[in-house]
Amino acid sequence: MTYSLNHHPDEATLMSYANGxxxxxxxxxxxxxLHFCEACQKEVRLLxxxxxxxxxxxxxxxxxxxxxxxxxxxxxxIQLEDGSISHQDEHKLSSLPDVKDDILPxxxxxxxxxxxxxxxxxxxAPGIRCYxxxxxxxxxxxxxxLKIKPGHSLPEHGHGGTELTLVLQGAYKDEFGxxxxxxxxxxxxxxxxxxxxxGDEDCICLIAFEQQAHFKGLGPRLxxxxxxx
Amino acid sequence: MLNVSKSLKRQTxxxxxxxxxxxxxxxxxxxxxRDKEAxxxxxxxxxxxxxxxxxxxxxxxxxxxxxxxxTLLTVWKKAHLFSSxxxxxxxxxxxxxxxxxIDRLRSEKIWGKMVYEIVDQxxxxxxxxxxxxxxxxxxxxxxxxxxxxxDQYAILELSYIxxxxxxxxxxxxxxxxxxxxxxxxxxxxxxxxRLKDDL
Numbered sequence: 001m002t003y004s005l006n007h008h009p010d011e012a013t014l015m016s017y018a019n020g021x022x023x024x025x026x027x028x029x030x031x032x033x034l035h036f037c038e039a040c041q042k043e044v045r046l047l048x049x050x051x052x053x054x055x056x057x058x059x060x061x062x063x064x065x066x067x068x069x070x071x072x073x074x075x076x077x078i079q080l081e082d083g084s085i086s087h088q089d090e091h092k093l094s095s096l097p098d099v100k101d102d103i104l105p106x107x108x109x110x111x112x113x114x115x116x117x118x119x120x121x122x123x124x125a126p127g128i129r130c131y132x133x134x135x136x137x138x139x140x141x142x143x144x145x146l147k148i149k150p151g152h153s154l155p156e157h158g159h160g161g162t163e164l165t166l167v168l169q170g171a172y173k174d175e176f177g178x179x180x181x182x183x184x185x186x187x188x189x190x191x192x193x194x195x196x197x198x199g200d201e202d203c204i205c206l207i208a209f210e211q212q213a214h215f216k217g218l219g220p221r222l223x224x225x226x227x228x229x
Numbered sequence: 230m231l232n233v234s235k236s237l238k239r240q241t242x243x244x245x246x247x248x249x250x251x252x253x254x255x256x257x258x259x260x261x262x263r264d265k266e267a268x269x270x271x272x273x274x275x276x277x278x279x280x281x282x283x284x285x286x287x288x289x290x291x292x293x294x295x296x297x298x299x300t301l302l303t304v305w306k307k308a309h310l311f312s313s314x315x316x317x318x319x320x321x322x323x324x325x326x327x328x329x330x331i332d333r334l335r336s337e338k339i340w341g342k343m344v345y346e347i348v349d350q351x352x353x354x355x356x357x358x359x360x361x362x363x364x365x366x367x368x369x370x371x372x373x374x375x376x377x378x379x380d381q382y383a384i385l386e387l388s389y390i391x392x393x394x395x396x397x398x399x400x401x402x403x404x405x406x407x408x409x410x411x412x413x414x415x416x417x418x419x420x421x422x423r424l425k426d427d428l
Binding site: 010011012013015016019020021022023024046047048049050051052053054055056057058059060061062063064067068070071072074075136137161162188189210 | 265268269272273275276277278279280281282284285290293294297298301302305317318319320321322323324327328330331335366367370371374385386388389390392393394395396406407409410411413414417418420421424
C-alpha cells in the first residue's frame with residue numbers, strides 16, 4: 001500500500017540507494033520508505049536507468065580467457081538439469097517466515113523475524129524506548145527503532161554524516177513540518193531542529209545514522225530530525 | 230579525473246544509442262529460445278564492463294571477474310522472468326551487479342537482498358508501453374550525459390562508477406557534505422530536465 005506522503009528522501013540519498021553506495025543502516029530505511037512511496041519507487045527506477053547508462057561508459061577490463069567458457073559450461077549444466085531454470089538462488093527471502101505486522105512493513109518485520117509487539121525495547125529516557133537493530137557489521141552505520149510517548153522530544157546525541165528518520169506510527173513535528181506514517185526526514189549534521197511527538201498514540205520511528213550514534217545524555221534538548229542523535 | 234570523465238563521455242556516442250534496442254533483442258532471444266549465441270554476445274559485451282565497474286569500486290580483480298560471470302549467468306537464469314519486461318539490458322545488468330556486490334560484502338546476505346526487493350517487484354510489473362518508453366529514455370539519458378558539465382559528470386562518476394558514499398566524496402573533494410549532495414542533485418536535475426517530456 002502506498003501513501004500520499006509529504007516528506008521524501010533527498011534525491012542525493014535516493015541516488016546512492018540506487019547505485020548501492022548507502023550503508024546498510026540508511027539503505028534499509030530508504031527501502032522501508034519505498035514500501036510506502038510510489039513516487040520514490042519511480043525515482044529510484046530512473047536513477048537505476050542512469051546507472052545502466054553509465055555502465056555503458058565504464059572502462060572495460062578484459063575477462064580471462066576461461067571466463068566465458070566457464071560461464072558457458074554453467075549455462076549447459078543448468079540447462080541439462082531439466083531443461084528449465086534453477087530457481088534455487090532466487091528469492092531467498094521467500095524462505096524467511098512471513099511476519100505479518102500492521103506497523104512494520106515486510107522489509108523490516110521479515111528480516112527482524114518479529115512484529116512490533118515482540119520487539120525487546122530498552123528504556124532510554126522517560127517516555128522513550130529504543131531497540132538497536134543488529135546489522136551485519138559495525139561499519140554499516142546505526143539503525144534503531146524508537147518508541148516515544150506523545151509530547152516528548154528526544155535526548156541529545158552526537159553523530160556524523162547523514163541521518164534519516166522514518167515514521168512508522170504516530171507523528172512528530174519540528175521547524176520543518178509534521179511527519180506521519182511513511183514520511184521521511186533526511187538531514188545531515190549541519191541541520192538543527194527540535195522535533196516533538198504529537199497526537200494521542202506513541203510515535204514509532206526507524207532512525208538510521210551513517211555512523212554509530214553516541215548518546216550524550218538524557219536531557220530534553222533535541223538536535224537533529226527526530227532525533228539528531 | 231576531469232580528463233578521465235571527458236574521455237568517458239566521448240564514448241557515449243551514436244553507436245551506443247543504436248545498440249540499446251539490439252541488446253534488448255539479445256535478451257529476448259535468451260529468454261524465448263535459450264539462445265546460446267545471444268548469451269555469448271551479451272557476455273562479451275557486458276562482462277568486461279561489469280568487471281571494470283566492480284574494480285573501479287574497489288573489488289579485487291579475481292572477485293570482480295567471478296561477480297561479472299555470476300551477473301551474466303543471473304541474466305541468463307532470469308531472462309524468462311525479466312527480459313520481455315525490461316526495456317534496457319544495461320539497467321538490468323547494472324542492478325544485478327550492484328546486488329551481487331553488496332551480497333558479497335555481507336556475511337549475512339539477507340541485508341543485501343532484502344532492501345531492493347520492492348523496486349525489483351515493481352519493475353516486474355512493467356507494461357509494454359513502459360518498456361518502449363524506457364528504451365527511448367535510455368537513449369535520451371545517454372544524450373543528456375553528454376550535455377552536463379564536467380563537474381556534474383565527475384560527481385556522478387564518483388558515486389556510480391567509483392562507488393563512493395556521500396561522506397567519502399566529501400572527503401575526497403574536500404567539500405562539505407551538503408555541497409556534495411547539492412552537486413548530486415544538480416547533476417540529476419540537469420539530466421531530468423532533458424527527460425522532462427518522458428517523466
